[in-house]
Amino acid sequence: MKFKIVKLSRFSGNKSSLYSVIIDGEQETLFDTFIRNNVSENLHEVEQIFATLNSIGKKVGANDIFFRKKKEGKAGDGVEAIYDYPSAKLRLYCIRYGSVTLVLGDGGEKKVRAWQDDEQLSKAANEMIKISQILTQAIRDGDLSWDGNDFVGQFEFNDNDEDED
Amino acid sequence: MMKTKTKIPEYTSPLIEQIYEGISQNTFDFVANRMQLALRISEAIKAKNWSQKQFAEMMGKRPSEVSRWLSGTHNFTTDTLWHIEQVLDIRLLAETNQESTPIFEADRLRKFVLQEVNNALEKYLSSRKLVSA
Structure with a gap:
């Protein structure tokens, strides 16, 4: 898997920096893909998500209370979902490092109770689990770190050439 | 793995900008207020060294309900906020003994609608x- 992380300047603020992922060969982030696939059917929810992300970046930070930890992936895989309204249809996957760093991925519409039973949600969740593993390893190896405002260090990743170091 | 030591690039897109610019300030404020209220309650729970489960027990609620309260998506009733104030010993509700100005409020409401x-x-x-784009 080859990808790079980019900082979402529109949502980032003094409480939290928000990032997303561009998969190699794509022109836009996973977050753009999520929006593009859902905005026509769920504009109001997309706007609520935008307002939530804006507050996370500029007002309240990526505090754990604003995220769902259970039922999304395996325990400890690092992937969470933005806490949604009871009537909400959309689920947006992300990776959170403390309250200051949030990496947004793709997601989809919740049509079934378990994400594993939905092709789109399963693809989005598994993609984020893989990205989380790679980023966490990069942090452990010191290739990616936090300077108090931003990620610093490596931002392009290719787990196919791990032996080239 | 190849190491690249460069500043993380900043990013936005026409799609993100178009949707962001279309959101009213009221929506941003509404969501921010709910999340800030949830955060205040969460911090008050932590200040008492209580777990969410302990707080739920004090409130006579299920832990899952308290999780939803703290998610920033809940529409609290005044009664619930009053109860939370008593349990956590904090102020969440505005004073209610100020004189109301119904004509001004009606005008504001009309403009808002x-x-x-x-x-x-x-x-x-x-x-x-966007659909046709």
Whole structure:
């Protein structure tokens, strides 16, 4: 898997920096893909998500209370979902490092109770689990770190050439 | 793995900008207020060294309900906020002994509704453009 992380300047603020992922060969982030696939059917929810992300970046930070930890992936895989309204249809996957760093991925519409039973949600969740593993390893190896405002260090990743170091 | 030591690039897109610009300030404020209220309650629970489960027990609620309260998506009733104030010993509700100004409020409400109708119309037209884009 080859990808790079980019900082979402529109949502980032003094409480939290928000990032997303561009998969190699794509022109836009996973977050753009999520929006593009859902905005026509769920504009109001997309706007609520935008307002939530804006507050996370500029007002309240990526505090754990604003995220769902259970039922999304395996325990400890690092992937969470933005806490949604009871009537909400959309689920947006992300990776959170403390309250200051949030990496947004793709997601989809919740049509079934378990994400594993939905092709789109399963693809989005598994993609984020893989990205989380790679980023966490990069942090452990010191290739990616936090300077108090931003990620610093490596931002392009290719787990196919791990032996080239 | 190849190491690249460069500043993380900043990013936005026409799609993100178009949707962001279409959101009313009221929506941003509404969501921010709910999340800030949830955070205040969460911090008050932590200040008492209570777990969410302990707080739920003090409130006579299920832990899952308290999780939803703290998610920033809950529409609290005044009664619930009053109860939380008593349990956590904090102030969440504004004072209610100020004189009301019904004519001013009605005017504000009228302007707000008109603005929201305009916003909704603009969003609908924008979404039609996004679908065809």
